[in-house]
Amino acid sequence: MTEAETVYRPHPEDHTFLDSNEIVINMGPQHPSTHGVLRVVLRLDGEKIIGSECVIGYLHRGVEKIAENRTYVQFNPYVDRMDYAAAVSNSLGYCEAIEKIMSVVAPPRAQYVRVILTELNRIASHLLWLGTHALDIGALTPLFYCFREREEILKIFENYCGARLTTHSFRIGGLQYETYDGFEKQVNVFCDDFLHKVDEYETLLTGNRIWLQRTKGIGVISAEDCIQYGVTGPVLRGSGVKWDIRKAMPYCCYPDFEFDIPTGQNGDTFDRYIVRMEEMRQAVRIIKQAVAKIPDGPIMAKIPKVIKPPVGEIYHSIEAPKGELGYLVVSDNSTQPYRVRVRPPSFVNLSALDIMIRGHLVADVVAVIGTIDIVLGEVDR
């Protein structure tokens, strides 16, 4: 028995009239459009999808187990390697979770810098998504422009903390690095240019007839289904649910800023695209407000040299670019966490792939995988 057969479990009601028409094919793990090493076992009737199953684990590194063998400070670089497209968000979630369990609050200046970098990372993550998603569907041009703008963000990261992708930019209790000279100016210049660039992407895509045909009505998911599957982030907002952790359960210094939560109506691929484009504009809005009123002061709270949080457990979630990113940390008053459980947005969102692609064609699987915006490093951890 091959592996594909063991994975595929037939549902009697799903069988077609002529069973011989049904074929099972593997998409991935080497398929370039599955954004990594995702394997989707598709059951097809002709070219119509009547069922699918995701096989994950090809990028499993045991990050949660690594946490149990590292001190709290030492584990910080590893969280960057889960969602490597948005490493700063991961770091923010982890640091805030540990700060919460230790009852420490980062100083205001540190919080503002954190917000600026996290929102920049949100833009970078969405740019990576837009470039690859459009490339999957057939629009080659936006990729180059997206990566050009992403490069500017990565340069800001490099200047700030010395690394571009897996940044390790935040520490428990605040920041390790003070902002460099010209940080505010560089961020402002980027923000001013960027709004114009988003309009350009929209010119390339929003009105384009091929783009509309490939995205409108594809991968529709209703708000009820989203909530049932625990889907969060732009996918949930694309279905019309106004849910954003930044507003619903504010963390860091997000209550200080004015921004809107964009939502869609139809819950299809096009709406999720519009939501993410608008989110980039809102991120710029937040960054501009944060840069304008960034306070002076210390960047590190007073924390003991050896971090030993009190016995207890805590759950802290933040709005990562892909959805709700949560950390459950259990402490037993030693230097190492007893357990760290990560609630990754990509993993949960991926579970809704099956109902989103049922009834569509094989070519639409690529569009739907792209629109969920998964990062396999986070799915498998």
Add this chain to the structure above:
Amino acid sequence: MSLFRKLFLVDLIEGMKVTFGYQNPKYIYTEQYPKERPPVSERYRGAPRLNINPENGETLCIACDLCALACPENLIVVGWQRGGPDGKTGKKTLTNFTYDISRCMFCGLCEDACPTDALELTQDFEMANYSREGAIWDRQALEEGPRPTQYKE
């Protein structure tokens, strides 16, 4: 989509306008890497270096072992001995320092832990090697820094 936009391919022309707007050579963004060295920021965390005192050529490392303790991957090994005549008392002196680049993730925790600015992650980024053993740097390699192969024109 309105009939006018559909018939006159307005969406296509708008997109083309953006693309052709960037045809001017002043928008070129590509770096010709081996010929053109990319500017690396001041805080870049690249190849590690063990700094020596420029005045007397002695190492700044005091063999305190803090970097080895801070490292999440346990890839630093600090070799030291007592400097006294019997080898058991007196100041610690550094004998060897091993740093395994192949396992390093350049998080910078060792650099933060170092009390004397001896260990530093520098702006060098060319660390390729033909063998795994070449990625394990000893004290001499750390003090000299990476020496990437240079090819003539």
